[in-house]
Amino acid sequence: MENQEFADIFWQVAEFLELKEDNPFKIRAYRKAAQAIESLPHNLEDIYAKGGFNALKEISGIGQHLAEKIEEKIKTGKVAVHEKLAKDFPAGFIELAEVQGMGPKTALLLYKKLKIDSLAKLEKAAKSGQLSKLPGFGAKKADNILRGIELKKKSHGRFLLDDATAHAELLCEDLGRLKEVKQLLVCGSLRRGKETVGDLDLLVVSARPEKVMDHFSKLAAVSQVLAKGRTKSSVILKNGMQADLRVVEERAFGSAAHYFTGSKDHNIRIRQLAQKKGWKVSEYGLFKGKKQLAGRTEADLYKKMGYDYIPPELRENRGEFAAAAAGNLPRLVELKDIKGDLHMHSTASDGANSIEEMAQAAKKLGYEYIAITDHTESTRIAHGLTEKEVLKHIQKIKAANRKVKGIEILAGSEVDIKPDGSMDYSDEVLAQLDIVLAAVHSRFKMPKQEMTERVIKALENKYVNILVHPTGRLLNEREAYEIDMEAVLQAAKKHKKMIEINAHPRRLDLTDINCMRARELGIRLAISTDAHSTDQLELMKYGVITARRGWLEKKDVANTLPLAQLKKLL
Numbered sequence: 001m002e003n004q005e006f007a008d009i010f011w012q013v014a015e016f017l018e019l020k021e022d023n024p025f026k027i028r029a030y031r032k033a034a035q036a037i038e039s040l041p042h043n044l045e046d047i048y049a050k051g052g053f054n055a056l057k058e059i060s061g062i063g064q065h066l067a068e069k070i071e072e073k074i075k076t077g078k079v080a081v082h083e084k085l086a087k088d089f090p091a092g093f094i095e096l097a098e099v100q101g102m103g104p105k106t107a108l109l110l111y112k113k114l115k116i117d118s119l120a121k122l123e124k125a126a127k128s129g130q131l132s133k134l135p136g137f138g139a140k141k142a143d144n145i146l147r148g149i150e151l152k153k154k155s156h157g158r159f160l161l162d163d164a165t166a167h168a169e170l171l172c173e174d175l176g177r178l179k180e181v182k183q184l185l186v187c188g189s190l191r192r193g194k195e196t197v198g199d200l201d202l203l204v205v206s207a208r209p210e211k212v213m214d215h216f217s218k219l220a221a222v223s224q225v226l227a228k229g230r231t232k233s234s235v236i237l238k239n240g241m242q243a244d245l246r247v248v249e250e251r252a253f254g255s256a257a258h259y260f261t262g263s264k265d266h267n268i269r270i271r272q273l274a275q276k277k278g279w280k281v282s283e284y285g286l287f288k289g290k291k292q293l294a295g296r297t298e299a300d301l302y303k304k305m306g307y308d309y310i311p312p313e314l315r316e317n318r319g320e321f322a323a324a325a326a327g328n329l330p331r332l333v334e335l336k337d338i339k340g341d342l343h344m345h346s347t348a349s350d351g352a353n354s355i356e357e358m359a360q361a362a363k364k365l366g367y368e369y370i371a372i373t374d375h376t377e378s379t380r381i382a383h384g385l386t387e388k389e390v391l392k393h394i395q396k397i398k399a400a401n402r403k404v405k406g407i408e409i410l411a412g413s414e415v416d417i418k419p420d421g422s423m424d425y426s427d428e429v430l431a432q433l434d435i436v437l438a439a440v441h442s443r444f445k446m447p448k449q450e451m452t453e454r455v456i457k458a459l460e461n462k463y464v465n466i467l468v469h470p471t472g473r474l475l476n477e478r479e480a481y482e483i484d485m486e487a488v489l490q491a492a493k494k495h496k497k498m499i500e501i502n503a504h505p506r507r508l509d510l511t512d513i514n515c516m517r518a519r520e521l522g523i524r525l526a527i528s529t530d531a532h533s534t535d536q537l538e539l540m541k542y543g544v545i546t547a548r549r550g551w552l553e554k555k556d557v558a559n560t561l562p563l564a565q566l567k568k569l570l
């Protein structure tokens with residue numbers, strides 16, 4: 001059983017209880033547990049198999065009561081409370097509540113008033129003008145809901161990078177145990193680090209393809225076998241994700257890896273380039289007539305074609321061939337270059353761990369510094385700090401910094417940019433902070449021009465250091481707000497401000513393409529996790545891969561600098 005299955009049940013129970021106006025502490029406990037489970041690096045069932053009930057109870061965020069629910073799910077496959085609550089709501093309720101612009105309360109209202117219990121019915125009602133006639137609705141809300149439905153349809157079947165990575169790792173672990181598997185590589189969009197992944201593409205070298213296919217189709221994670229051939233198979237995993245497997249001979253491994261890594265646009269381009277030389281490139285190799293010129297490794301393939309090796313993240317046909325021919329490819333930033341993390345939360349606002357716990361965890365990752373950046377007053381849902389509270393909080397951070405040796409803890413804040421572009425703290429308070437992040441957390445629907453002016457005004461504030469999650473998008477959930485990113489980047493350049501690449505797989509914001517533009521303009525980027533718990537500090541790798549897709553080098557990224565140099569930048 002996947003951890004997500006447990007988390008989903010807890011999220012849903014929390015929604016149901018909320019609608020029933022049950023005890024808020026109970027609701028919060030379910031949400032906290034769901035969050036804890038989602039950031040758990042190990043499989044819950046494994047934890048239970050190894051350490052029993054007590055091991056479940058020891059997971060932070062999970063007490064006696066919720067450990068019982070997890071045990072119940074493992075033993076019986078379901079959770080009685082959840083089943084009972086679900087019966088009180090219409091069948092399509094959860095799906096409807098998840099539509100952007102809806103939420104559980106609206107979903108329930110629409111069911112009661114209009115008997116809407118499916119996406120199709122919702123779409124019809126929104127299009128026919130039925131919704132806008134309801135009290136408190138109006139054309140704008142109906143439009144928002146329609147856009148939410150579109151987004152849901154578009155995102156259908158695409159998976160977040162951490163989810164896809166976790167599943168690929170599980171499959172590889174299992175396949176790798178087979179002695180017939182000589183080499184194993186995850187290809188496709190996951191290898192390129194694309195922001196979301198449609199399906200997994202696995203490549204294996206083996207002299208015994210039948211054995212590999214037999215094993216693959218019977219893996220524990222597989223729920224359905226779509227196709228099973230001698231060298232090609234496709235399955236659906238239990239979480240609904242498709243996984244394709246190809247088995248090739250060693251002599252074609254490089255060209256097969258290249259072909260299945262894609263992107264399609266990159267592949268089409270290389271085929272044209274080969275044709276110009278009178279050659280042919282395919283998943284079986286690079287050929288001149290019948291003669292194989294290359295194919296065993298990707299490096300050979302590129303070399304023979306006259307190019308430097310192109311890292312997978314750059315294979316999007318965005319100028320990589322020209323750069324590789326001229327010896328001008330960037331030396332991409334790597335995870336090991338990262339020396340600190342400049343955006344994270346503590347229990348002072350909506351984080352799960354204390355300042356010291358965050359610092360200790362960051363130290364284990366080998367970092368030289370971190371910034372604790374809790375929310376400000378306007379972000380009420382995240383328990384943002386008032387000016388008075390943040391001054392005390394700064395003292396607490398300084399005390400923690402003295403106490404925890406071997407890592408510098410900067411006193412920071414993720415300050416709301418108010419709708420008029422002013423900051424949520426006065427300049428006097430901002431001046432007390434070591435680092436100031438600026439973020440939009442409200443009024444996402446502003447007209448483009450107003451939103452652009454709002455953000456630019458924040459960049460004009462002399463205390464602001466980094467504009468964080470600059471487009472506000474939540475992948476598969478919420479579209480970016482309307483903003484003129486070129487104007488924002490120009491302003492960042494003018495005022496010498498940094499821009500964040502938020503590493504959380506739900507955000508990956510700034511996006512790869514905008515990173516390319518920021519690099520052109522010479523803007524410094526900061527890759528940060530926005531961690532709300534110690535586990536989430538490990539999400540850094542997804543920010544790094546996004547930076548690599550944006551052609552960024554070590555020198556483009558602020559948090560590759562050693563502490564002394566970083567401090568000068570601030």
Ligand code: DGT
Pocket residue numbers: 187188189190194196197198199200201259260261262263264267268
């Ligand atoms: P995804 O799964 O939608 O996130 O994206 P990919 O890039 O993993 O695409 P997928 O799984 O359909 O195919 C894997 C790779 O196979 C793709 O990156 C390039 C190659 N490929 C697939 N279809 C074509 C095609 O029609 N032409 C060429 N040249 N290559 C293709």
Ligand code: CA
Pocket residue numbers: 188189190198199200201
């Ligand atoms: Ca794929």
Ligand code: CA
Pocket residue numbers: 188199200201244
């Ligand atoms: Ca595929």
